[in-house]
Amino acid sequence: MSCKRLQLFSLLIIAVFTAGGSYAQQGGVTPYLPSHAQVVQTYGNVNKLDSAWKKLPLNYSIRPNWQTSSKQFWYGKRVADNQSDYYFVDAEKGTKHKAFDTKKMADAIAAVLGKPVPANKFRVTQLFYDTDEKQVKLKYNDTWFKCNLDDYHCEKSTDTTFKSYDPTRPLQRRRYRWEGALNDSLSPDKQWAAFVKGGNIYAKSVKDNSEIQFTTDGNADKPYGEISWSPDSKHLVAYHIDPRKIKPVYYVLSSVPGTTRGQLKSHEYDQPGDEFTTYEPFLFSIADKSKLKVGDEKLDFFGVPALHWRDGSSRYFTYEKVDRGHQRFRVIEVDVQTGKTRNIIDEKTNTFIYEQRIYTRYLPKTHEIIWVTEKDGWRHTYLVNELTGNQKLITKGNWVVRDIDSVDIKKREIWFNASGKNEGEDPYFLHYYRIGFDGKNLVDLTPEKGNHSISFSPDRKYYIDTYSEVNIAPRVVLKNTATLKTITELEHQDLNDLLATGIKLPEVFVAKGRDGKTDIWGVIYRPANMDATKSYPVIENIYAGPQDSFVPKSFSAINEMQSIAQLGFIVVQIDGMGTANRSKAFHDVCWHNLADAGFPDRILWMQALAAKYPQADITRVGVYGTSAGGQNSAGALLFHPEFYKAAVSACGCHDNRIDKQWWNEQWMGYPVGPHYEQQSNITNAAKLQGSLMLIVGEADTNVPPESTYRFADALIKNNKDFDLLTVPGAGHTDGGPYGRQKKRDFFVRHLLKAEPPARNYQEVAVE
Incomplete structure (x- = not known):
């Protein structure tokens, strides 16, 4: 079906419903339109599921605590009943074992303190092994203890001085320009x-x-x-x-x-x-x-x-x-x-x-500069001779250098991460590399498919690689920096308990953008109890800020999108054109054009979703977002009311002239021209169609609250219906727990056409 015919069909469906009939059956599915009693029951089920998810011992990553030798480290891991277990790893030997029995250690500490220390509340903040590995010094709360691992005899100890090491920081400090x-x-x-x-x-x-x-x-x-x-x-x-x-x-x-x-x-x-x-x-x-x-x-x-x-x-x-x-x-x-x-x-x-x-690293002894720029259409590294101005391309290709970890002056190597280099993968997946100043000997430290994050030992002889996909459980492996070989697998998250809840893991979905060529990437979250014979409203979580890309790439089954889906929605998140981490041309769409927000790509993506999955009802599309996402979600109803029907906009920068200078001039340019006014939600308030809810914190110091209030004023002057929630004392926020609750209720009312629970009467589901 063509785009135009699909839009006409969507309008026909809406007209039938508005006229007092029911939603028509389409593609062998009928719209999910629950009764009030069913909605109340669903809210109860969602609360139980949210509670159950929070109790699951899911470990997406570890934080290594390296010992002074740089050959050993320990880390904590969440296990059942909210308990933490601790493991000791010898990178040189390639061994891993429990640092101690958590319950025995908690009991031993309790004996010294003279008061109970429940195992599920015992948390270690610092730990050091003796050279024979038979004794440990550990810190519990603010007290140091020395404990024998043979008999778990503990006694209070003096404070232990140690050199703090943050394994996540770049090797070289970046001086702010x-x-x-x-x-x-x-x-x-x-x-x-x-x-x-x-x-x-x-x-x-x-x-x-x-x-x-x-x-x-x-x-x-x-x-x-x-x-x-x-x-x-x-x-x-x-x-x-x-x-x-x-x-x-x-x-x-x-x-x-x-x-x-x-x-x-x-x-x-x-x-x-x-x-x-x-x-x-x-x-x-x-x-x-x-x-x-x-x-x-x-x-x-x-x-x-x-x-x-x-x-x-x-x-x-x-x-x-x-x-x-x-x-x-x-x-x-x-x-x-x-x-x-x-x-x-x-x-x-x-x-x-x-x-x-912009990245520049000055090499004064050789009169060179490492410079990262998008001037060839992709973000890449150059070696610049300060004396002559000559520039040599180091990295090249249709992929993006994302960040520089370090520059090895002696070996003349650059260590960096990038995305889009490994063919056959999501182009946003991060991989880590090193390359010579001459552009030769490119080495991938993380060749396995997935989105990677690595951290090094203090002497950089070892690194820990954590990688996953949005629906594939993370693996955490210890590798040798010189050989790139895996020494041992530290963790591989078991998903059995998570899947036993009935959760549907998110799906990665790809469709062509407005040019018919470029792949647009997004994710889909579905209800756990989804009925294949029903069609569900689609809600987009939007943030089209050009400063980054935003669709999750690492394993994250449990989040707000997954929770909202359980109420009877298909929730999606998409990176449209105008966002970062792709080509310069992809990014340039935002220039003087923030109102675009990638909407043409987003709409085509959701139309492709509905063409493949009839359970996605794109005659009922909602959208929500915060900050720039608040601007985007409100803009959806102003500039694309033929597609978006309901929006929740939190602390939105509704007029780019009201928001912070450094962010808005970066994308909208200087001087402030007529395009600022033309793209303002406030200026275009008269165009509002559909159902809108505005949320603002009265103490927002990021985006002035007046941005929302001026938008509300313009809507009132144009006789538009909308909801406004002001949260006293709140800053730059989506409204917190209360605002998120109101957001869910809003979509239930306007997309499911049902009333949420009457909380003032403590209406609850019948067991």
């Missing part, structure tokens, strides 16, 4: 102290207290500042600053305990189009007391950048500059002797450069 100058007034040779007085730059000799005044045109309104030194202590770098005060946004706390009046609160908040403080860079010479302007540009975006001095020389440094509007990124070299600048990297685009994912 806009951390600014160090502002250390003392020169590296400790002979001069620089400071600001009266808005002007001075330097004082530590030896004789003599002063140099470098500037006279600074004042309190436009001071100099942000001082840093050259490595040889001969020059200062500082900025003439033209400050702009950040404007406040406001909210009222209506229900503060112990008060009888609302409390007005405010906080600083840049919005699109607001002015930025500007910084004009200057160089100051200690030798001749001179002042020299750097280049001919002010820094008018984000603030003062980090400076990178060339190794072995104090003549040149580089800094990074992103132009406002996110369409140009540069690495700029400065000659300290002349103040002249040269662009080492100068990237321009007609759409946007994703500033938060």
Whole structure:
């Protein structure tokens, strides 16, 4: 059936129901339209199922606690009755065994404390083995104990000092691009102290207290500042600053305990189009007391950048500059002797450069930069020569470098993760690799099919690889970094108890997007007691924020989508065009176009779903989302009412001019043009069709609450029916447990055409 004919058929079905008839039978199925009594019973069953799921000992990953030798570690694992068992692994020997008997250890600790310690409440936060592995030191609550593993005799011990190691952190710290100058007034040779007085730059000799005044045109309104030194202590770098005060946004706390009046609160908040403080860079010479302007540009975006001095020389440094509007990124070299600048990297685009994912790593000894960019249409790594500006492509192909773990300067290797490289897999699956600076010897550390997450031992001789799919249980294996061979399997989650609840594991579903070529990926959640002869409303969990992709890829059978499905819905989540982690062209759909939200792809995906599964009733489609997802869910009813019939929108950024500057200008661009207003939910409020519920926390400091209130005001002025839930004291939220309950009730009313339980009367299911 063509798209147009399918839409006409959908409208016919709706017309029949609206006229007072019943939903027509289609494809051998009839619509699931439960009675009130059935709905009450279903709510009771869902609550029982949610409770049962929470009690299941599911372990999706482990956190290794490496011993000081870097050869051994322990980890905790949840088991039956909410108890935790602990395992000790010797990576060098390839062995794993229980660290101790949990009940015996809990009883032993209880004997020392003189009070009961139930085994299912015994949690260890730190643990160290003696070299003979016959004694352990462990920390329970805030007390250390020393215990013999032969007879479980324990005694209190003194605090044990240890070096904390986070196995999940990158090997190399990433300095934030806009951390600014160090502002250390003392020169590296400790002979001069620089400071600001009266808005002007001075330097004082530590030896004789003599002063140099470098500037006279600074004042309190436009001071100099942000001082840093050259490595040889001969020059200062500082900025003439033209400050702009950040404007406040406001909210009222209506229900503060112990008060009888609302409390007005405010906080600083840049919005699109607001002015930025500007910084004009200057160089100051200690030798001749001179002042020299750097280049001919002010820094008018984000603030003062980090400076990178060339190794072995104090003549040149580089800094990074992103132009406002996110369409140009540069690495700029400065000659300290002349103040002249040269662009080492100068990237321009007609759409946007994703500033938060720009990666640069400076290699001063070889005068090179590792740079990650999307300039060839896919996110890849380049090796840039600082002296010549020459750029060499390191990784290449129709796949995406997602993150850099580390750069091995000695071996000239990059360790990174990427998606889309392994053929025949979900293109969002993460795999981990290493590759030479020359683009050769690419090695996949995680070749098994699935979505991977790895962590290394402190000496990086071993790594733990956890991988799964959304409906395939996770495996956790210990591997040797040098050989890539598996040493031992640590965990493989057993799903028997989960499947015994009747749960239907999610299904991965793929359909073509608006171009008829690109695969759009999503997941489907179904009710546990789904009747194949019935058709169920479809509810989409939407978040179309361009900063990432959002469909779960790792095993996650138990979540809100699965729980909502049990009420009698098919719940889906989709990554449409305009989201990240695919090609640049896929991502660029969002440019100046956030209202698009990938809807053309999402609708085609659900139409393909209904064509394959007649149980998916796309004449009854709901959608819900939070934050950008709140904007998207409300936008579904404004811009695509022929398809979406009910929406729950929580703390939505309903007008991109009201939301935070850094996020919205990244995708909608600068200056603020008419497209901002044209795509606003507030501007388009008169277009509302279908059933809408708005949720907002009155103390939201992420998206100003007024965004929702202005949308509500526009809906009222256009005589539109909608529900509004304001949660007193709540921040950026979907409404918490109460809001999530109201969301479910809303969809039951508007898509199942039934009344949820009357909770004020404590209406419950009949056992």
